[in-house]
Amino acid sequence: AYIVGGKTATASAISEVWAYNMLTDTWTKKNSLPLGPRWRAAGAAYNNKGYLLFGRDTSNHYSTELLEYNPTIGSWSKLTDFPGKGRTYAALKSMGHDLLFVAGIDSLVNSYNDMWRFDMSTLKWSQLVSLPAEGRRGGICFNSSTTLYYTTGISQTHNRLKETWKVFNPTTIRE
DSSP states (O other): EEEEOEEEEEEOEEEEOOOOOOOTTTTEEOOOOOOOOOOOOEEEEEEEEEEEOOOOOOOBBBBBEEEEEEEETTEEEOOOOOOOOOBBBBBBEEEETEEEEEEOOOOOEEEEEEEEEEEETTTTEEEOOOSSSSOOEOOEEOSSSSOOOOOOOOOTTSOOOOOOEEEESSTTTOO
C-alpha cells in the first residue's frame, strides 16, 4: 500500500511517497514525486504500477498530469496530461486495461459528474457517460469484473451524498 503526497498541518502540500509492507508491518520512504508537492490527487494501481492523476500544489495550481510509478525501480514518469481542467477530489480506478476517473472539483470550485477513460494500450483519453446526477467531489470507486461503482461524495452545495451509481461495461459502451 502506498501514500503519495498529501498535506500536513505545517505545509499546504507535500511530495513524500511512503510504502507499507503488510507482512512486516513496516513503512519505507520512497522517491518523492518528481513534479513537486501535491495533495487531493487520485491514485490507482494497474499491472504492478501506480498511477496518480490531478491534485493541487503549494501554489494552488491544479494539476492535469497523469504520472506512473514503477515500484521495482522506484521511479516516476509522466504519461500524459488530461485534456481538460485540473481537479482535486476525483476518483481513479483501474478496470480491464484502462484507468477510469469520475467527478472531482476544479480550481473555480466547479463540481463535475463526468467519467473519463484512459486507454493503457493507446495512451489516449476518451469521455464516457456522465453520472445522471449532480456534480460531486470526494466519492470513491470500486468494481467487479464488468461493473464500475461510484459512491458517496460531496455536492456543489456541500451536501454529503449517500447514493451509489453503477455502470455496466464502462469501457465498451458510450450510452
